[in-house]
Amino acid sequence: MKRLHLFILGACSLLTACSKNFLDRAPLDRYSDDTYWTTEQDAVKFASRVYEFLPSADFFVCYEAMSDNAFSKTASWGNTLRNAQLIGNSTFVVTTGNLGDEWRYDQVRHCLEFLQKVDRVPDMNEALKKRLKAEVKVSLAYRYFIMAALFRDVPLVMQVFSTPAEADVPQDKKAAVIAQAIKWLDEAAPDLPASYTGDDKGRFTQGAAWGLKARILLYNGDNQGAAAEAKKVIDSKVYSLYPDYYNGFQLEGDYSAESIISYIHVKEVRQNGLRDIAGVNSVSGGTLYLNPLPSLVDDYESAAGYYPYTKDPAYDVHAPWKNRDPRLNATIYYPGSILANDKVYDPINNTLDKIGGDKATYTGYAFKKIFDKTDLEARDNGGNDWKILRYAEVLLTYAEAANEATGPSADINTALNDIRRRAHMPDVATTFALNGWTMNKETLRTFIRHERRIELAGEGHRYFDILRWRTGQQVLNGPIYTLDASAGLTDIPATGGKTNVYPKTKLEDRYFNSDKFYVWPIPQGILDQARKLQQQPEWK
Structure with missing residues (x-):
């Protein structure tokens, strides 16, 4: 069980059931220099x-x-x-x-x-x-x-x-x-220590400093430096990928060996609001302010590694989300998904979840992996930590930076294959061969950027990637739409007055048509x- 103890003036006795840990703090809005800096505890x-x-x-x-x-x-x-x-x-x-x-x-x-x-x-x-x-x-x-x-x-x-x-x-x-x-x-x-035990878990480690430095260097064009710092984290052997991609974002994945920097959320005193922001209405009464776009959903490969997924011989226009990269099912609720309350997600017919309805999805999709699946009756009571920097990002940073610095290598493939193996996806060489791609710096760059989008979806990194890659005019300019189910879906029943069809509908226009939006x-x-x-x- 995660522990957090807030010191609040006059109210400490209300929190005696919580154990002490590194988030302990005194009220800092009012203190005297003459009396405050007197003890280690201060x-x-x-x-x-x-x-x-x-x-x-x-x-x-x-x-x-x-x-x-x-x-x-x-x-x-x-x-x-x-x-x-x-x-x-x-x-x-x-x-x-x-x-x-x-x-x-x-x-x-x-x-x-x-x-x-x-x-x-x-x-x-x-x-x-x-x-x-x-x-x-x-x-x-x-x-x-x-x-x-x-x-x-x-x-x-x-x-x-x-x-x-x-x-x-x-x-x-x-x-x-x-x-x-x-x-x-x-x-x-x-x-900084390599790791902590007990109540100090979650504080900054040496790997956190290296990993953050790798991110900063990558974002600012020092690819050689970024690769070197990421390699320090990798070679330290302190961190590893959590075995299950989806559950790594749930409560069981908090403080795992994949987590390098996290914001600690505790249901009793420091909840997150993801069940409201990203919550499906029929599950938690969430208002679902945040909706995955079809451009993200459509970017997931087929399970066999075909990209785009429509190239896969097994592709079925009536069941477009089947036989896809397993991270799609782990990350996104789509029509026919099984929700956290074991019901079928139906944004076409279900009154609570219907596209465009009150507190319902606008796009036909909802985020899954960031939604705390426990205690579903409360919409603002998420206890899963927010992953700010995790080991998978370090592997992606190493791959991108090393490729930009020196081009493709076996070490880059190893880093990417670790991520894809955890996701139960084909390795890099198999995927390139399947799609007929030639291995060079340019094609590997495209592949790494795609892998980064998929692996880190829902975690807030994509906007910063767009700024640093300067791809805003390409990906943030023009209309955006709902899902396209105009062909009809086999996973959504069409009987009893229900329909399994939803036409592609424009949501809004986007106008990233000037370099000024990069700052x-x-x-x-x-x-x-x-x-x-x-x-x-x-x-x-």
């Missing part, structure tokens, strides 16, 4: 708050709707980043609300304050102090990486300011920001409070 609590700064499930899943993986009708969505639809269809502007959700200098300040003040703690264990500093540096690196990925040039703040005037600083170039993030990770890695504008509300910040040139 330092641990202050440092541990950085784990709350990590992207939670409810937050980061929204990025799926900004990509070609999903659609979100978010006009009335009260969730964080509720403007996912506007970003996804490129109709957002500098005054669009919540663009500043990732402009988080409050988190930066907290980290810098710890690094500045922790040395005041008397008689503190030096090894513990070094480890906590390293954890805070990983958090700083992550925060600056995300801000630079979205806003490009951002202020690189390295000190705690005492007045608003001091805090009014200009942007630094993205390269300088990324270089500092890498420096923090290099400093952190030697002071977010600085929100107008932030610019209005600063004299030295300058709007991105593309957005002036």
Whole structure:
């Protein structure tokens, strides 16, 4: 059972059933420097708050709707980043609300304050102090990486300011920001353990620093460096793929050897809202704000490895989701799927789940793997952790970076085959031969990018891949549609007044037709409070 204990003023006795672990924290909105930094416990609590700064499930899943993986009708969505639809269809502007959700200098300040003040703690264990500093540096690196990925040039703040005037600083170039993030990770890695036991499970490890560094380097074009850092994680032998792809995202997969960085959710006190955001109405009463798009569903290979899947001799237009890559069934609910409550998913006839209905799907699909399958009666009570960085991503990072740096190799195939073997899919060589593809850097690049989309679907990575690959004009421009069941489906009954037919229907148009959408504008509300910040040139 996962454990989490929140210290709340005047309410500790209400949580005595929860055991103590690394998310323990004191109320940090009000404390005195003269009295706070006096014990090791103070330092641990202050440092541990950085784990709350990590992207939670409810937050980061929204990025799926900004990509070609999903659609979100978010006009009335009260969730964080509720403007996912506007970003996804490129109709957002500098005054669009919540663009500043990732402009988080409050988190930066907290980290810098710890690094500045922790040395005041008397008689503190030096090894513990070094480890906590390293954890805070990983958090700083992550925060600056995300801000630079979205806003490009951002202020690189390295000190705690005492007045608003001091805090009014200009942007630094993205390269300088990324270089500092890498420096923090290099400093952190030697002071972090390979793994933890007991209540410390879930804290940043050495592999977390290496894996995050590999991601940052990959995203910023240092392929040789990214491959080297990913290889450190691989060669450490600390991490491995969870045997079952679907269950790796359920409660049983939390703290597994595949999980490198996760946001910890606990049903009793820190639930995730994925059952509402991605929940099927007939199962949990979810409102299903987030809907997988047909472009994602259609991208899964056939079970034999044919791509596109319609090339497979076994393809049946009346049962298009059968005989497909098993990760499709693990990731997506499609017509005829067996739901978590053992009923058949029918978005064509079922009143609760009918396409376009209240709290129902818009596309005909719903996400499955991120939905906590336990205690189905509560829609906002998910307890499964949000996987921020997992070993499969490290393998994909190694494959992509190594291919870009030096071209195809046996080591790349091994990394990809580990992922495909876990998914019960044919290996790389068999798949290339089956489809008549020639092995070279270009074809392997296409294959790796496809594998990355499929393996990481529903986890929020696709939008960032589109930005770094600069493929927005190709995949986020033009109309998007519902599923196409105009030929009729054999898995949905057509008797008793029911139909098994649904025509392909347009949902909206998307307008990623300019390079300016590769960078977010600085929100107008932030610019209005600063004299030295300058709007991105593309957005002036």
